[in-house]
Amino acid sequence: MTTASASSSSLLNKTIVFYGAGSMAEAIVRGIVETGVAAPGNVTVLNRSNGDRLLELQKRYGVVPALTEEQKNAALAESDIVVLGMKPKDSATALLALKPHLRPNQLIVSLIAGLTIGTIQQLLASEQPVIRTMPNTSSSIGLGATGISFSASVPEDGRALALSMFQAIGIAAVVEENLLQTVTAVSGSGPAYIYYMMEAMIRSGIEQGLSLDAASELVVQTVRGAAEMVRTTGEDPAELRRKVTSPNGTTQAAIETLERLGFPEAIDKAMLRCAERAEEMGQAIADEAFARK
Template sequence: MSNQATAITEGRIGFLGAGSIVEAMLSGIVKKGLLPSERISVTNRNNMERLEELANDYGVTATQDKFEVVRSSDILILAIKPKDAAEALQDLRGVVRSDQLIISVIAGVSTSLIGEWLGAECPIIRTMPNTSSAVGLSATGLCANPFVQEEHRELATKLFEAIGTVYEVAEEELDIITGLSGSGPAYIYYLVEAMMGAGATAGLDREMARQLTLQTVIGAAHMLLDTREEPSILRKKVTSPGGTTQAGLEVLEAYQFQEAVTAAILRAAERSREMGAQYQ
């Protein structure tokens, strides 16, 4: 792979796995013209119906011959469930080449363990996108093993920028990134659930409660992005002494809202470490 543009234009990408992250990446790659769809292959373990769906929607090659996908790919993207990863990757020993770029979206599994399972000294990039990749708004953490060159980093960054923003980090930071942004959309959905439910309980039409909640969340996110102010500053600006916002925040504080969110993120990060440790 001599340079970033040539690598994307002339190389082939193979996906091992066909779940939601893969579909989000296919959508981003194809829509943004990073690679012609005929240069993309997808395989999974046993769901041909799902493969045919992706082939019809994105024009990619779908096959259940994983060895052919591996042999024909310059970039191999691993999107396998963690519990299936060891068996699936060990099965590829002797098939993966040292000149292939391996990109993993497998939660909790280190680059060193992936290399050990594959039995190859090849460039491996580990990533943690989130489900907002489906709408091109993922926050993706990315780290690399010692065999990764700058051209590989640039290529992986461009691929994941097709589904959102990319942040290169140290591998030991990926577990907390998993807890923060990998699992993060679920926390926001949970908050939205609660806000919608409160509105409906108080008598609002449920669809009205939904729209008001979503616009509030979107507006708050844009305020943080556009003003670049600390969230605590923005919070204080809308909290008048003795007012409605203060009354609501006092209830959240009584229920230890911040402590609960912190504990949730740290527990998710801990679970990521546990998942990795169980495969060692």
């Protein structure tokens, strides 16, 4: 596994279409436009039906909305890179609709949880170069964590382009495709676990008497500080935890309570279930692809 955070300007000359312009697509659009890695005039966004949403994205980032069927089909046929940003349940239909417009050397970048490179190629009936990724929404502020796998048909410069896209908005780890379910469990869905914990901490702070503002500010700064401590000191989280935990003190009392209530097991089970769910979702699309052959 390799990680990096350098950026490259080679995406600047490329045209990119976001096929499905929801929250994950917006996180990436914002990241690549605001870092200047992609030229907004080269980025087209399209949706199944919500034109207002596309106009909003145009206003926010200067990207190009494809509003009519002609504009959508032209963007899909002409763009160097097609980013699949629809929900898994919509992906088989969307890929079958894309198939007649594609040229052999267009790069497909999938953001879709569970959907395998094999199923994408099966639905497109071609060895199209496919970059399967698992990003996260922190990409919108340049702090994304993305797992990436390539089909054998992705050329060297296609790999470099995809890496430059995701490295511009955070870090990117190249992994074997079968590990992308695990990346989903770690970093794709991961922000939600942290938000969930923050919600619980804020709630408890309020129940113990803090105002909403004070509880929120203290929790946000605590999470931010803890992540930065791990990142900047290079110390193991377990070691940093030990430094907070005085013998027989307050932290020990809290951690013992979390352990007694099964916190580590709950995280482990949640992450296993997350990876399993990604697998199930991928299988459902594969079954649909098989049925629609």
